[in-house]
Amino acid sequence: MYLFKKTNIDFIGLRRIAFIISGILITSGIVSLILKGGPRLGLDFTGGIEIHLKFTQPPSITRIREGLKSIGLGGAIIQQYGPRDENLVLIRCGTKESAKERLAQKIQEALREEFKEKENAFSLQSIDMIGPKVSRELQKNALLAVILSLVGMLVYITWRFELRFAVGAVVALIHDVLITLGALSLGNFELTLPVIAALLTIIGYSLNDTIVIYDRIRENLRSYRKRRFSFRKIINLGINQSLSRTVITSLTTFVVVLALFLKGGPVIHGFSFALLVGVIVGTYSSSFVAAPIVYSWERKGGEGS
Incomplete structure (x- = not known):
């Protein structure tokens, strides 16, 4: 052609x-x-925090992002990983080492508010820090x-x-x-x-x-x-x-x-x-x-x- x-x-x-x-x-x-x-x-080059969550039901990435928007983290990286029936979600965003626990708490509170129709909609699996090195x-x-x-x-x-x-x-x-x-x-x-x-x-x-x-x-x-x-x-x-x-x-x-x-x-x-x-x-x-x-x-x- x-x-x-x-x-x-x-x-x-x-x-x-x-x-x-x-x-x-x-x-x-x-x-x-x-x-x-x-x-x-971006986070890959500056370092930040990784939060691993396990949901009781198949998670909605859109709803998770909406929940994070309420605390100014609408641009965070959100990924579902592992076997689909395990409902595992990874959230990555930038923060300092000293603030990681406080930020993780804020994220959990925002998501609990977003998924408030279901009690214990998710549980925290781990919090990891991506260091500057x-x-x-x-x-x-x-x-x-x-x-x-x-x-x-x-x-x-x-x-x-x-x-x-x-x-x-x-x-x-x-x-x-x-x-x-x-x-x-x-x-x-x-x-x-x-x-x-x-x-x-x-x-x-x-x-x-x-x-x-x-x-x-x-x-x-x-x-x-x-x-x-x-x-x-x-x-x-x-x-x-x-x-x-x-x-x-x-x-x-x-x-x-x-x-x-x-x-x-x-x-x-x-x-x-x-x-x-x-x-x-x-x-x-x-x-x-x-x-x-x-x-x-x-x-x-x-x-x-």
Whole structure:
């Protein structure tokens, strides 16, 4: 299926405008991060409290959240875990070590009020503290995961294509991550482990799109160099040939993620928002960042035109 039968957009000619737009977006995000003292770290990275409850009846996550809203904890992480017939619920929220007992008491009182129609609706199983040491370890591991993924991409694309293609792809991936982090900061979303997972997903999604375009460019280099096509024309041709596939894939993904953002609830808003931004930026960077960087590299070598 082709959304566009034939296009002839000069992506390379638009590269300077695209680079300016990217620079503005990245700068805006960095300024926001600086003004806010860095990303707004979630419970996974700052530490907090975990409360384990056992309900006598299958618990309603919606009602539990309503009960927590009354004490200002509507944004707490609430998860049902274990066998369904055991009715176990985990509540996670940020607090200091010295306040954990008082907070646990407030949570129990709020939930007893919410479930007041049934006496002894739940019992407290345990209270655990996520300390700063564990949180720092999570921060380190999350950063390491992103860096290793980028290094792995660089090695893989250098082996599959050439170094110039690998550099273009990795720069585009860093571009995507920076803009997404900036958007999260501007939107005041927390940086949590699910958001890190979203960033890694964005890296994979954007790379897949870039590889498709690179593959088309490589095929065209074999076919059209003999006809004395310029490197600029070959790159533009490759992007235009992939454009229909790129737009269709991105639109279908965007619609699914948009539904997740609108209907998925507040707990995954940060995750789905990061994916929304990442799908848009990743699609843009494959055509307007990665391939133009390959062209600029070639041009500096004296072969581009």
